[in-house]
Amino acid sequence: MSLFDYFRDRKKPAKTASVAKERLQIIVAHERGQRSQPDYLPQLQQEIIDVISKYVQIDRDQVHVALDNQNDCSILELNVTLPERP
Amino acid sequence: MFFFTHSRSDGKVILAKIIVITSGKGGVGKTTTSAAIGTGLALRGFKTVIVDFDVGLRNLDLIMGCERRVVYDFVNLINGDSNLNQTLIKDKRSDNLYILPASQTRDKDALTQEGVEKVLEELKQTFDYIVCDSPAGIEKGAHLAMYFADEAVVVTNPEVSSVRDSDRILGLLSSKSRRAESGERIKEHLLLTRYNPARAELGEMLTVSDVEDILSIPLLGVIPESQAVLKASNQGVPVIMDEISDAGQAYGDAVDRLLGETKPHRFLEAQKKSLLQRLFGGR
Numbered sequence: 001m002s003l004f005d006y007f008r009d010r011k012k013p014a015k016t017a018s019v020a021k022e023r024l025q026i027i028v029a030h031e032r033g034q035r036s037q038p039d040y041l042p043q044l045q046q047e048i049i050d051v052i053s054k055y056v057q058i059d060r061d062q063v064h065v066a067l068d069n070q071n072d073c074s075i076l077e078l079n080v081t082l083p084e085r086p
Numbered sequence: 087m088f089f090f091t092h093s094r095s096d097g098k099v100i101l102a103k104i105i106v107i108t109s110g111k112g113g114v115g116k117t118t119t120s121a122a123i124g125t126g127l128a129l130r131g132f133k134t135v136i137v138d139f140d141v142g143l144r145n146l147d148l149i150m151g152c153e154r155r156v157v158y159d160f161v162n163l164i165n166g167d168s169n170l171n172q173t174l175i176k177d178k179r180s181d182n183l184y185i186l187p188a189s190q191t192r193d194k195d196a197l198t199q200e201g202v203e204k205v206l207e208e209l210k211q212t213f214d215y216i217v218c219d220s221p222a223g224i225e226k227g228a229h230l231a232m233y234f235a236d237e238a239v240v241v242t243n244p245e246v247s248s249v250r251d252s253d254r255i256l257g258l259l260s261s262k263s264r265r266a267e268s269g270e271r272i273k274e275h276l277l278l279t280r281y282n283p284a285r286a287e288l289g290e291m292l293t294v295s296d297v298e299d300i301l302s303i304p305l306l307g308v309i310p311e312s313q314a315v316l317k318a319s320n321q322g323v324p325v326i327m328d329e330i331s332d333a334g335q336a337y338g339d340a341v342d343r344l345l346g347e348t349k350p351h352r353f354l355e356a357q358k359k360s361l362l363q364r365l366f367g368g369r
Contacts, residue, residue: 015289020246021296028253028300035257 037067102210105217106235110251112222114243115279120219121149122326126341128183132214138188139231140221141196147187151322161189164201170208194227202230233263237273243280244292249300275306282311284356307340309333310353
C-alpha cells in the first residue's frame with residue numbers, strides 16, 4: 001500500500017463477498033437437491049416426454065418431474081403443461 | 087533398510103486412522119496441507135505415512151523435499167514389483183514419518199480398488215495415521231483416495247469455485263465411500279486456506295463464517311495467505327516446520343484440533359498497519 005493507494009482507499013469499497021455468498025447459497029442448494037434425486041430421473045422424464053409427444057405437441061420444458069421424500073414416503077410429482085387448444 | 091515393528095511409537099495401542107486431504111478444485115493447497123498435517127502428526131509422536139494418490143502428476147515428493155530419493159512408487163507396490171520397505175521413503179526430519187510417492191509415468195487407471203485396499207491394509211499394520219493426498223477432480227484417483235477414509239479434511243479457498251467444488255466433494259464423501267456404503271459417516275473437517283483477513287474485513291472476500299454457513303461442516307482451521315508457504319515449498323520443507331510463520335502456527339493448531347484439542351482460531355483479524363507503513367507500503 002503506497003501513498004496513492006492511501007487516498008484511493010477512501011473510496012467506498014465494493015462488497016463483492018456478499019454477492020459471492022448469495023450466489024453460492026443458491027447454486028449449492030440447487031445442486032444438493034439434484035444430488036438426492038435418483039439417477040434414473042432424467043431418463044424417466046425423457047421417456048414421459050416421448051410418450052406424450054406421440055399424442056400432443058409438447059416442449060421439454062413443459063414437463064416437470066420431481067421426486068419428493070417425506071418421512072418414509074416418496075412422492076413422484078409429474079406436472080405437464082398442455083398447449084392451448086387451437 | 088528399515089525394519090517395521092507392530093508396536094506403536096509411544097507404546098499405546100491405537101487403531102490406524104485413514105485421513106484423506108481433498109478439495110475437488112486444484113491448486114487450493116491439498117499437497118501443502120497433506121505435508122503439513124502428516125509432518126505435524128509425526129512430530130507429535132504418531133507413526134505417520136503420507137500417500138500421494140496423484141498418479142501421473144506426483145508432487146508430494148517435491149513439497150517434502152525427498153524427490154531425489156524416489157526409487158519405487160505406489161503403482162510398483164500395487165503390482166508387486168517392490169515391497170513396502172523398498173517403496174516407503176523415510177523422512178529425514180522425523181523418525182515417525184514416511185512418504186509413499188505416486189507413480190509419475192503411469193496414469194490414474196493404474197490404481198485399482200483392490201490394489202489400494204491391499205496397500206492400505208498393509209500400512210495399517212504399522213502406522214497410526216495414513217494421510218491420503220488426493221488429486222484434484224472427481225475421477226478415479228480422487229475416488230480411491232477418499233474411498234477407504236475414516237476422516238476427511240476438505241481444503242477450501244474463500245472463493246466461489248472452490249467452495250462449490252468442496253460441496254460437491256462433501257456429497258461424494260457421504261455417498262461414494264466405504265463408510266457411506268456401510269451406513270457410517272466419514273468425519274468431515276473444513277480447512278480454509280489462503281485466507282486474507284484484511285480483504286474479508288473490506289467485504290472483498292468470503293469470511294470464515296460465510297464459508298462455514300454454506301458448507302456447514304466443523305471448522306478444523308484457517309490458514310492465512312502467507313509468504314511462508316512458497317518459501318517452504320521452494321526449499322522442500324513442510325510449512326508446519328516454520329514455527330515462526332503464521333501459516334506454520336495455524337497448521338500446528340489444526341493438527342492439535344485433529345487430535346481432539348480445543349484451541350481458539352488465530353490469524354482471523356487483519357494486522358493493523360501504522361501510518362508510516364501505510365505511507366511507504368512496508369510489510
